[in-house]
Amino acid sequence: MKLNPEKEIRKLSNHLGLKKSDEETTQVVEDTSFSSMKKQQEDGTEEINSLRKKTNLIRKGIIGDWKNHFTVAQSEEMDKLVEEKTKGMEFKFIFSA
Structure with missing residues (x-):
């Protein structure tokens, strides 16, 4: 996006x-x-x-700023959720610049 x-x-x-x-x-x-x-x-x-x-x-509107707000555990949980919710979809997420 x-x-x-x-x-x-x-x-x-x-x-x-x-x-x-x-x-x-x-x-x-x-x-x-x-x-x-x-x-x-x-x-x-x-x-x-x-x-x-x-x-x-x-917040800032920049790719990768999430690293300043999520813990490692939160990041791993989000990765799991994204994978689960987008299974079979043709989405490519870019989480860092």
């Missing part, structure tokens, strides 16, 4: 059986970019901002 968002959005859209125009796909890419989501987080409602003070939903 991070390396080629438009391509991945199209693959996801096709997988879900959604027929989206180039303009709609471009809009999704823009709306789900790190900078756009960060701005949405900052511009959120008071209720949402109150929740966000307790936890930061969006």
